[in-house]
Amino acid sequence: MKILGYAATNPSAPLAPFSFERREPRADDVVIDILYCGVCHSDLHQARNDWGFSTYPIVPGHEIVGRVRTVGSEVSKFKAGDLAAIGCMVDSCRVCQPCQHGLEQYCEEGNIQTYNGQDRHDRSTTYGGYSQSIVASQDFVLHVPKNLDLQGAAPLLCAGITTWSPLRHWQVDANSKVAVIGLGGLGHMAIKLANALGAEVTLFTRSPGKEADARRLGASHVVVSTDEAQMAQVQNQFDLIIDTVPYVHEINPYLSTLTLDGTLVFVGLVGDAPQFSTVPLLLGRRSIAGSCIGGIAETQEMLDFCGQHGIAADVEVIDIQNINAAFARMLKSDVKYRFVIDMASLVD
Ligand code: NAP
Ligand code: ZN
Numbered sequence: 001m002k003i004l005g006y007a008a009t010n011p012s013a014p015l016a017p018f019s020f021e022r023r024e025p026r027a028d029d030v031v032i033d034i035l036y037c038g039v040c041h042s043d044l045h046q047a048r049n050d051w052g053f054s055t056y057p058i059v060p061g062h063e064i065v066g067r068v069r070t071v072g073s074e075v076s077k078f079k080a081g082d083l084a085a086i087g088c089m090v091d092s093c094r095v096c097q098p099c100q101h102g103l104e105q106y107c108e109e110g111n112i113q114t115y116n117g118q119d120r121h122d123r124s125t126t127y128g129g130y131s132q133s134i135v136a137s138q139d140f141v142l143h144v145p146k147n148l149d150l151q152g153a154a155p156l157l158c159a160g161i162t163t164w165s166p167l168r169h170w171q172v173d174a175n176s177k178v179a180v181i182g183l184g185g186l187g188h189m190a191i192k193l194a195n196a197l198g199a200e201v202t203l204f205t206r207s208p209g210k211e212a213d214a215r216r217l218g219a220s221h222v223v224v225s226t227d228e229a230q231m232a233q234v235q236n237q238f239d240l241i242i243d244t245v246p247y248v249h250e251i252n253p254y255l256s257t258l259t260l261d262g263t264l265v266f267v268g269l270v271g272d273a274p275q276f277s278t279v280p281l282l283l284g285r286r287s288i289a290g291s292c293i294g295g296i297a298e299t300q301e302m303l304d305f306c307g308q309h310g311i312a313a314d315v316e317v318i319d320i321q322n323i324n325a326a327f328a329r330m331l332k333s334d335v336k337y338r339f340v341i342d343m344a345s346l347v348d
Helices: 041-047 150-157 159-169 185-196 208-217 228-232 279-284 296-309 320-331
Strands: 002-007 016-021 029-039 064-071 083-086 089-091 133-137 177-181 200-205 221-224 238-243 258-266 287-290 315-319 338-342
Touching: 029 083, 029 150, 029 315, 029 320, 041 320, 064 133, 064 150, 083 150, 089 133, 150 159, 150 185, 150 296, 150 315, 150 338, 159 185, 159 238, 159 296, 177 185, 185 200, 185 208, 185 238, 185 296, 200 208, 208 221, 221 228, 258 279, 315 320, 320 338
Parallel strands: 177 200, 177 238, 200 221, 238 258, 258 287, 315 338
Antiparallel strands: 002 016, 029 064, 029 133, 029 338, 064 083
């Protein structure tokens, strides 16, 4: 079926209207009319080919919430009219060890990204949520808790799960001290989720103006990372630091703020690691790790947790015609705290 979206056609072109063919639904597929789609910094990275593997035209968008229009003959988990959501992946091999353990994001054959990926069956290019509708296997479609505001729920599909997964993997609970670096889309969800798990939360930020918001979102402490005196006061404290910064940055100043056996986990930076000293690692048996989105079951667990706790993202809703201005503001760390596109603005 022919539909409309917004695409980048090369690394420097602004996003513009783009008409394209969605693949025909198969028996296990759900067809979703998209209501809202969050704007992730990964969308910007991939539109600009920052990671070097973009294929054009690229229709970004992997924080998708919508309503089911139709389902294939083998679909049992959804019916027409249901709310439904799609995150960063739409398929995986389903048989390797990670897939068997609900860790489809770490599929040994590579998960199929919601956009800039290749369908496993017909090798067609996948196109994301900056568009009118999407088709995906029911096994990669999520249920949205009914009590959540749909605009605020969309960013849970990437910003939410990407911060939830490390919080769960490193078993954060009421006895934990967690720090978050960077107050953007991922950072603000990390604060909300860690706080809801009972942890004591600290924000590291370069932006002193974000302090009041950080406290409102659930941080007990805010440390301006460029202020050495403030940094010196938080040594040997954190069990887990979630680093959401999208670009290369120094990490040495953060390592000594970890407690014995503490871990700094990269979720933001995709690329070569910054230089760091092993001394704070050796002297505190500390670790540096990375984490990629989350599995499908874990994503549903996170959505259900958010439903129970009334957690959604703080969003600025935009029309799709304003996406290029939104990208420009995101580059300046000027988003409170996630842009979400109202897809009703996308009309032929
Ligand atoms: P975002 O909304 O732009 O937030 C990033 C925050 O990092 C900014 O608000 C800013 O916070 C801080 N920051 C930005 N540039 C910085 C710099 N040069 N040095 C230090 N701090 C800087 O981005 P996002 O959507 O949260 O995404 C963050 C990163 O995560 C992106 O690179 C994205 O591609 C990646 N990502 C990874 C996964 C995964 O699976 N691992 C999933 C989704 C996204 P302050 O103003 O508070 O300093
Ligand atoms: Zn994302």
